[in-house]
Amino acid sequence: MTAAPVAREIAPNQPFGLLVGGDRITASSVPHHTHIFPATGQPNATVALAGAPEIDRAVCAAWDAHREWMALTVDRRRDLLIDLADIVHDHLDELAALNVHDYAVPVSFAGTALLLERFLRHFAGYVDKPHGSSTPVDGSFDVNLVESEPYGVVGVIAPWNGALAVAGSCIAPALAAGNAVVFKASELAPLASLRFGELCLQAGLPPGLVNVVPAGPEGGEALVRHPRIRKLHFTGGGTTARTVLQAAAANLTPVVAELGGKSANLVFADADLDAAAMLSAHQGPLMQSGQSCACASRILVQDSVYDAFLEKFLAVVAAAKVGDPFDPAVVFGPVVSEAAAQRILNTIDDASRRRAGQLLTGGRRMSGDLSAGYYIEPTVFGDVDNSSALARTETFGPVVSVIRFSDDAEALRLANDTPYGLNAFVHTRDLNRAHRAARSLEAGSVWINTFSDISPQGPYGGYKQSGFGRTGGVEGLREFLQCKNIRIGMR
Numbered sequence: 001m002t003a004a005p006v007a008r009e010i011a012p013n014q015p016f017g018l019l020v021g022g023d024r025i026t027a028s029s030v031p032h033h034t035h036i037f038p039a040t041g042q043p044n045a046t047v048a049l050a051g052a053p054e055i056d057r058a059v060c061a062a063w064d065a066h067r068e069w070m071a072l073t074v075d076r077r078r079d080l081l082i083d084l085a086d087i088v089h090d091h092l093d094e095l096a097a098l099n100v101h102d103y104a105v106p107v108s109f110a111g112t113a114l115l116l117e118r119f120l121r122h123f124a125g126y127v128d129k130p131h132g133s134s135t136p137v138d139g140s141f142d143v144n145l146v147e148s149e150p151y152g153v154v155g156v157i158a159p160w161n162g163a164l165a166v167a168g169s170c171i172a173p174a175l176a177a178g179n180a181v182v183f184k185a186s187e188l189a190p191l192a193s194l195r196f197g198e199l200c201l202q203a204g205l206p207p208g209l210v211n212v213v214p215a216g217p218e219g220g221e222a223l224v225r226h227p228r229i230r231k232l233h234f235t236g237g238g239t240t241a242r243t244v245l246q247a248a249a250a251n252l253t254p255v256v257a258e259l260g261g262k263s264a265n266l267v268f269a270d271a272d273l274d275a276a277a278m279l280s281a282h283q284g285p286l287m288q289s290g291q292s293c294a295c296a297s298r299i300l301v302q303d304s305v306y307d308a309f310l311e312k313f314l315a316v317v318a319a320a321k322v323g324d325p326f327d328p329a330v331v332f333g334p335v336v337s338e339a340a341a342q343r344i345l346n347t348i349d350d351a352s353r354r355r356a357g358q359l360l361t362g363g364r365r366m367s368g369d370l371s372a373g374y375y376i377e378p379t380v381f382g383d384v385d386n387s388s389a390l391a392r393t394e395t396f397g398p399v400v401s402v403i404r405f406s407d408d409a410e411a412l413r414l415a416n417d418t419p420y421g422l423n424a425f426v427h428t429r430d431l432n433r434a435h436r437a438a439r440s441l442e443a444g445s446v447w448i449n450t451f452s453d454i455s456p457q458g459p460y461g462g463y464k465q466s467g468f469g470r471t472g473g474v475e476g477l478r479e480f481l482q483c484k485n486i487r488i489g490m491r
Helices: 052-070 074-090 092-103 112-124 163-177 191-202 217-225 238-251 273-290 303-319 338-353 408-416 431-440 473-478
Strands: 011-016 018-020 023-025 033-037 042-047 133-135 143-150 153-157 180-184 210-212 231-235 255-258 264-267 298-302 358-361 379-382 399-405 423-427 445-448 481-488
Touching: 018 052, 018 191, 052 153, 052 180, 052 210, 052 217, 074 092, 074 112, 074 163, 074 191, 092 112, 092 163, 092 191, 112 163, 153 163, 153 217, 163 180, 163 191, 163 231, 163 473, 180 217, 191 210, 217 238, 231 238, 238 255, 264 273, 264 408, 273 303, 273 399, 273 423, 298 303, 298 408, 303 358, 303 379, 303 399, 338 358, 338 399, 399 408, 408 431, 423 431, 431 445
Parallel strands: 011 042, 153 180, 153 231, 180 210, 231 255, 264 298, 264 423, 298 399, 379 399, 423 445
Antiparallel strands: 018 023, 018 210, 033 042, 133 143, 143 481, 358 379
16 A cells, blocks of 8 residues: 655755754855655755864864853753653654654654653663772772763764664763763754754753754764764764774774664564564564664574465565655655665665575565655565675665575574674574574674664664664763773872
């Protein structure tokens, strides 16, 4: 079923400005960006982008705000973050709608605004809890203190496919730790982030504590190379991460990197196949049209249930409603841009030409009412060779590979035979098997009989080429704190 998208202009005559300090900046050093609504291929907003001068201004504003923030008592900082969470709660529908405008994610999946609220509430409770310790020292009665301090100003580089989730998982712990933030939103999806920046001011946070600077490569490089940025958190692809790491090395700026994945989704013969098919379809080609680092794009199925699982899985994919992302019944929308659509179609064509697997469904651009947007059919390849490019390269689109395995040992070998290690998924009723698999899988997160339900309490991050460092949990808070030792001589 399809629902025809409707063109929606937000503010075509008034450009969205950068949020630096307490100011909106609409006249910047680089040309404005025309934002395209992916469901229609039509412009829906104009956005000012940051260049080097605007980045420098944002960093300076952040340092001023950092000092003001740290001059507040911990209970006042905690209460301000709780106030911000309350304001975000009051604007959940607005933020969700802007999220849809940003990259046409269906509103049925636009729950990252709620995730933002949850992260803010969780980390508000940590403001007064980065406890230090004292230790004895050899040969002395000196007092030796170990304390945690903020870095000062941190840079957060967000992807277009989850800016509010990154705002929650990075900005919330950064502020709780005492830092100020320069948040670089992608030019492809800046709208919800800019509104969140306004809500930070509305909540009473010091102007400049959260600066939101949509930017392309020029602004991103200026942020990474800025000498007064004390730490960086980057979410994105491996190719860009290498560029970020090389640029950050000039100032020896530490970097946390949450990168891509080619996650294995293991379906054992004893699994609840109906539940496994539903979860695999939504975690695979349907959710965000496969444009997610958590996408379970390699589905490994035990031989004895391979055909039965595929029948159920393909039925779920076929039943998914496609179309206008503002329609609450729609679960599958477009990819983010024309360039992304062409890249994904080229991947499909290459896999078909190389006979990497059997094309079971999809593989084409959608036509009719959807032809103006960037819609690609959910695409499933069966009997895929795990050594093929289709199975090893992150597609970042609605394309999944289904691969057979015979026993537990082969399932784990195939699952780990990848340069990535962000997520892994296991479907089984056998508790022992679930534990054995979870311990053996080389991934930062393993999800048993469920989807990747990221929470503020749980650390999230990758193994291998899926990155390093964590967001969420106390581990995520520590990423924004540095350790100081203080020794007091006792004479």
